[in-house]
Amino acid sequence: MKRKVTILPSLALMIGLAACGAENDSEQAISGQDVEKNNEITEPGNDTQSEPFTVLVDLKDADGQTTGTAELEETDDGVNVHVKAEGLPEGKHGLHFHETSVCEAPDFESAGGHYNPEETNHGLEMEGGPHAGDLPNLEVGVDGIVDDEFTAKNVTLETSEPNSLFKDSGTALVIHSGEDDGETQPSGDSGERIACGVIK
Structure with missing residues (x-):
């Protein structure tokens, strides 16, 4: 019984860390998508005017x-x-x-x-x-x-x-x-x- 009590908290900690890592990866991916979308919207040259001839x-x-x-x-x-x-x-x-x-x-x-x-x-x-x-x-x-x-x-x-x-x-x-x-x-x-x- 003592061995089971020792292993379960360690397992729980590992699962928790893995979940946090996955969550961080997910946030970075979402953040990366937002940056990419913003770059498309503000792409240089979309609102530039040509010089008079x-x-x-x-x-x-x-x-x-x-x-x-x-x-x-x-x-x-x-x-x-x-x-x-x-x-x-x-x-x-x-x-x-x-x-x-x-x-x-x-x-x-x-x-x-x-x-x-x-x-x-x-x-x-x-x-x-x-x-x-x-x-x-x-x-x-x-x-x-x-x-x-x-x-x-x-x-x-x-x-x-x-x-x-x-x-x-x-x-x-x-x-x-x-x-x-x-x-x-x-x-x-x-x-x-x-x-x-x-x-x-």
Whole structure:
């Protein structure tokens, strides 16, 4: 009888320890499952947003020197255009997207005419207009510097669209010597081309 009394508590202790171990293993397994589930929920990249699509255009003068830049950014309303340049004559200057992505100094005639895929009239306010490439005039200060921003509503940077600035081999952005009057066909009587930047 004495031997049975000694063995039973030991057996009970072993069973108890085994049960505790199993319980701990079970808790760890459950805990591990919870961690795994949480990692799936918070997996990086699920809520990240893509950066806006932007293009930087290098504007060169008749001497082939960089006179400024134009940053183009695709938006819901069109293409946002931010022009920063210096060394330009004071006053208002016509600014247009042109149909060919070639800027050969000094006259930049290689850029062709205004970008006009729908063959409309020139002028932002003209009946039957505007050209897709028509843009507001730039206004240069007495210091020769311009920092202007606006939205071009008739073009896009999306390559699959018929009014894309990346059509075929691309387009160009041209600054003229004079103000675009918004009426005279086909280019607003805005004078010579004094700066040009390739878009492609």
